[in-house]
Amino acid sequence: MAQPIAVSKAVRGAVGMDEGLSEFSTEEMYREILRRLGEDPNREGLLATPGRVEKSMAFLTKGYDENPTRILRGALFDEDYDEMVIVKDIEMFSLCEHHMLPFFGKVHVAYIPKGKVIGLSKIPRLVEVFARRLQVQERLTRQIADAIQNAIEPQGVGVVVEARHLCMMMRGIEKQHSSTVTSAMVGCFRQKETRLEFLSLVRQPD
Numbered sequence: 001m002a003q004p005i006a007v008s009k010a011v012r013g014a015v016g017m018d019e020g021l022s023e024f025s026t027e028e029m030y031r032e033i034l035r036r037l038g039e040d041p042n043r044e045g046l047l048a049t050p051g052r053v054e055k056s057m058a059f060l061t062k063g064y065d066e067n068p069t070r071i072l073r074g075a076l077f078d079e080d081y082d083e084m085v086i087v088k089d090i091e092m093f094s095l096c097e098h099h100m101l102p103f104f105g106k107v108h109v110a111y112i113p114k115g116k117v118i119g120l121s122k123i124p125r126l127v128e129v130f131a132r133r134l135q136v137q138e139r140l141t142r143q144i145a146d147a148i149q150n151a152i153e154p155q156g157v158g159v160v161v162e163a164r165h166l167c168m169m170m171r172g173i174e175k176q177h178s179s180t181v182t183s184a185m186v187g188c189f190r191q192k193e194t195r196l197e198f199l200s201l202v203r204q205p206d
Contacts, residue, residue, distance in 0.1 A: 026054045060095055063132030068143075071126060072151040075119030082155070084194075086110040087123045088202050096167050097134035105163030105179070108202040111148055112155040112188060118148070137163055137182050145184035156187025158198045 021029070030050035034041040041050065088108040096103050107127045111118075130143045145159040160183045169176045188194050 026057075027051050030054060059132075060093075061133055063129045066129045066132075068126055068129045068147045069151060071129060072118055072122055072147060075122045076116050076152060077119070078115060079113065079117045080115070081113050081117060084110055084112050084198065084201070085117065086198070086201055087120060090124045090127050092127055092131045092140075092161065092163065094131040094133070094135045094137075094140060094163075096165060097136060099167040099171070100134065101166040101170070103135075103137060103163045103165040103167070103180075105161065107144065108158075108160045108162075109144060109148070110158040110189070110198045110201075111152075112194070114153060114155050116152045116154075118152060123148075137161055137165075137180055141182040141184045145186050149186050154187065156185070156189040156194065158186070158189040158195065159184045160199070160202060 024032075027050040030053045031041045034046060034049065039046060041047070086108065087110075088106075090107040090109065091104075092107045093102060093104045095101070109123050109127070126147055127144060130140050130147075141159050141161045145157045148154070148157045160181065162179060162181050164179050168174075168178055185195055189198060
């Protein structure tokens, strides 16, 4: 029998977890879900499925265990540069918190430094931290911008996320070609000229 998953008292209290459910492993609960869907979890093709789903969900939500501030502050450099820095077309995969179905797309991040710059690889890493949680696109966009603003206090930050949501494409209204665009502008990026420069550079073909 699989070992019960460890759940802290704080988490259990926050979500109102039934004390009885905490005695079951995540794998056992996925096995019960298969039964409730009308499947036989003991048939050959599904025997290992609950364990695989548990590992998959642990990976897809690993961002809860990662500290975005620590990641950014581990690669900050003093630099006398005050022009726009853009990292665009960052691939993003996340899970919608409403239906736990994927949404995916691209993230474009820009900031104008004020004495400090971020190691370029840390910006995609930051996106990954927030994307690997149950999310809504609007909050994801704001979290990325706020994390950069809080870490280096630049002149401003701009973030644009373009994504397609399977909760719209494969269920509900089933609009397969729809996409959602969100933005967060902080500091000088709220000024029209800076915002338009950022958006024009993001739209330029490679």
